Amino acid sequence: MAWLKKTDVKSKIPGNLKLNIWTRCPACQAHIYKQEWEKNLKVCPKCNYHGGITCTERLDLLIDPGSFEELYPDITPRDTLNFKDEKGSYENKIKETISKTGLNEAVITGYGKINNRKVALAIMDFRFLGGSLGSGTGEKIFQTAMAAVEHHLPYIIVSASGGARMQEGMLSLMQMAKTCTGIAQLKKKNLPYLSVLTDPTSGGVSASYAMMGDVNIAEPGALIAFAGRRVIEQTIRQKLPDNFQTAEYLLEQGFIDIIVNRKNMKDLIGKILDFNQRK
């Protein structure tokens, strides 16, 4: 349930290029103008690899400009366990992460509009401790579900997470139950809940709210998993299929409704929400 390392998330600049105007696609290794890479929403124009994006970039892609009202911006992780590992304390790690990312938690939440329809949303950010599910993360996702219930809004969660946050121990594991308690409330009130699974969505996040969308939408090629690939390989002592735990594999296995390119995501979500006729 621990978060996965994802070393290839940042694009590496080829060393032989003096000017900092190129980037390289981590999937197909194609050299791409940085400008083009950005303009193309960090999607490789050659192989359709969907690179990681920040929660604010995601927000811009999904909701009408200027429509975001943030909720619970001040919630930050707390080091309840006084957790220390080889490299130091969790408390210091939190501080560093906050100052490096400018984020207070691995998710931003709030209201926004999609084609002028108000929705509640939560967008995870992998840069913040691997998008791990800490108590603050869980609290924000849960409270936003409650806000959706209160105001009768659809809820959209965009996941990007390695799983539970080890440094919060059982408090982290319990966030699976807590967030699902929120999802259960939406379900009870028959409010639409769309889950968007991006690269990667794994461990305790895939085994809680991320898998429970009325519609589960994924980005192409996204890694979606419960257990890590290496753990599984050690368990079964055999090689796994190449596309194992990709969005495409999960669609075939029946867990993903639809895979959509990043640039069409907003349009698709808007269209699906149009179908809800419940007043």
Place this chain on the structure above:
Amino acid sequence: MAWLKKTDVKSKIPGNLKLNIWTRCPACQAHIYKQEWEKNLKVCPKCNYHGGITCTERLDLLIDPGSFEELYPDITPRDTLNFKDEKGSYENKIKETISKTGLNEAVITGYGKINNRKVALAIMDFRFLGGSLGSGTGEKIFQTAMAAVEHHLPYIIVSASGGARMQEGMLSLMQMAKTCTGIAQLKKKNLPYLSVLTDPTSGGVSASYAMMGDVNIAEPGALIAFAGRRVIEQTIRQKLPDNFQTAEYLLEQGFIDIIVNRKNMKDLIGKILDFNQRK
């Protein structure tokens, strides 16, 4: 969805035995005193093979003596399609079957008591046109479900059927939807429904009410199937495992809750019903 032939249902008497006091187990071929066979409820004392029994024999095994109140005894099959095959008309076949079995339909239904608790029940009889699901069969099973709903009783159905009744065409197929409509009413009212699957339970019966028990109970070795073995072998062109479509196989595959010997069936049902605390 047509009923299956079941040639081995009647015990064959070894020809070399002049006196009619022996029978032979169709499964292990052991010679058994007829008296012992009957006393043992038509279960082979050597191999535990559960032979077919009539609906009245089943009734005696399941409910408190003298507690049966029959419902809808006069419902008989009707030849709505005016169905004729090579060997004659369905109408004649109905007449013959009624006079041969003394039954009016492939199921008897009514109220009875299990350890002094009133239940609604339906017991199928394979002798009546292979226990096939005709309009009369469906009507009785459906109406008894409604009676259970009205009087707030648990419902127990003992299935023994080759499937749909071809000679009633689509009217037979529609009994699957009709009986499940009855089961849905029980479900809505949270009334316990126990399904007992005996040898054989297949086709349109397994694909409707028989599979929908809160608890699915089977007799040892019972054939439980959707499609016939031969049809499957023709489709996949390979041999099937020996225990394929037995109660034991279905338990492993997750569709049967519990397999119980005939002599313990009443006790088990009584105990399960004791668990229902809903008033």
Place this chain on the structure above:
Amino acid sequence: MDLDFDKPIKDIENKIAELKTLNLKSKVNFASEIKVLEKRCQEQIRSIYSNLTPWQVVQIARHPKRPVLQDYISLIFNSFIELHGDRIYADDQALIGGLATLDKHRVMLIGHNKGKNTKENIERNFGMAKPEGYRKALRLMKMAEKFRIPVLMFIDTQGAYPGMEAEKRGQAEAIAHNLTDMAQLEVPLIALVTGEGGSGGAIGIGAGDVILMLSFSIYSVISPEGCASILWRNAKFAPEAAEALKLTAPSLLKMGILNEIVEEPIGGAHRNHEETARNIKMSLIRHLDTLNQIPLKKLLKQRFEMYARMGKP
């Protein structure tokens, strides 16, 4: 595949084609002859298709040129968002579903997905669904219930797939489960048999508030071949069995199984996909308009009573 009873029609059609070729090549104009032949051809079609035996209808219902679900999706619906998977085991391409718009109506469309060629048919298992197909269908019906949109079910299958794996994974349970939950589903359900309505595999997505059939579709408890091989002990008596089973739309309408027949063009749906689609569209819209007006409680009561009546002595 040409149907044998279509031969007189084919003959005239061939003659017309010949004359048309001549028209191009030679100076003589055969326009009036062609007109006469075309009229005769129409008459021939009308005469043959108004006196079909049940076994001939079976042939038409199975015609490889008959429109399949993907044809209807593009001809009838303004948009379709396919949704995949049963959230348990797999995505069955033999039975697909998704969100569709039909004029002003938003619906959940579910249907058997026969292919238009061998490759497609292999991918889609010839429209014979496995338990995961029926479970996907139920999942989508429950989504429709949540969204309060009606469910349209297009039926066209030889039957539920009778393979070992399907049996192992609970074909019977999946169908039974659907029938039980459909009885209480809180949105209108419209079933339409477009081609073959094959037994449990058909009714597994067929227990609607309204049951419609195209005029040359069939709906049967068992295939004529299967019935013949059991009751006549030889599959070659399939025509007799087809007759006896009363599996055509007019027979079933008379027996009260159907609510309505959707007319196919003269000569069958395979001769004119567009007209077939138009007729279906009109019928669906009419029924959606009606069903959407019915209060939920009454809808469920009507559905209950409809199935309570089925085959009532």
Place this chain on the structure above:
Amino acid sequence: MDLDFDKPIKDIENKIAELKTLNLKSKVNFASEIKVLEKRCQEQIRSIYSNLTPWQVVQIARHPKRPVLQDYISLIFNSFIELHGDRIYADDQALIGGLATLDKHRVMLIGHNKGKNTKENIERNFGMAKPEGYRKALRLMKMAEKFRIPVLMFIDTQGAYPGMEAEKRGQAEAIAHNLTDMAQLEVPLIALVTGEGGSGGAIGIGAGDVILMLSFSIYSVISPEGCASILWRNAKFAPEAAEALKLTAPSLLKMGILNEIVEEPIGGAHRNHEETARNIKMSLIRHLDTLNQIPLKKLLKQRFEMYARMGKP
């Protein structure tokens, strides 16, 4: 398997055994010496077991002689009717369930099913359930809801099985589904960690109204070895990770994760199955008596609030 920190206890026990043998063989009576040693042994046990490190507790929680579900079934419950299968794919023997009576209470009992020897453990996959296990658990919980009987969940697993097939069939979906539906389940849910509470595999049947732990059981978001190999880059730092993760019952009680600790006998459950079972039984009956008094609406509200509070800043 002997625990290394048990060595001083073992030494005294061996000496006692020696004297007892001598007692039989020789004329000299060592009764008083034995008495002294037995007292010292008890003191030794008490002293060791009241100062355990978290890593030592992990060893106890995993002790092969520690009681498993089948021990508890026979020691705690008056009767048990096992119910099989998820009605979808399989019957998972790593996670079993059924109808059980406990004194005057009727309950649905669900639990991880570790074996008592290698053969049993292979049959039961060492108590590591696959999706079908979690789906069976949910089916049984819904049956309990229908019958209005409480659900008891005995947790003892390294984790949900991390195999390819389990992953393929939706381990994540199965656990998520359970957590979501348990939040609204209309009967009391009591979870008890008896041995290892391994991550998602534990919480998949663990989101109860009341969460209990045996005093030397553990409950953790990740195994100490797993945590060490990620954060310390070497599994041999498991003791450090065990310390950091705060995975023992007293730590978790302090953090508000647990409602209560069920005391094990001095020296751990593996030294006295009967006493362990008695303590569990008393605790369960007390909680059942309390929970059964709470009106449904209040029960659901309390459960909601309990999880809303978890880790609230």
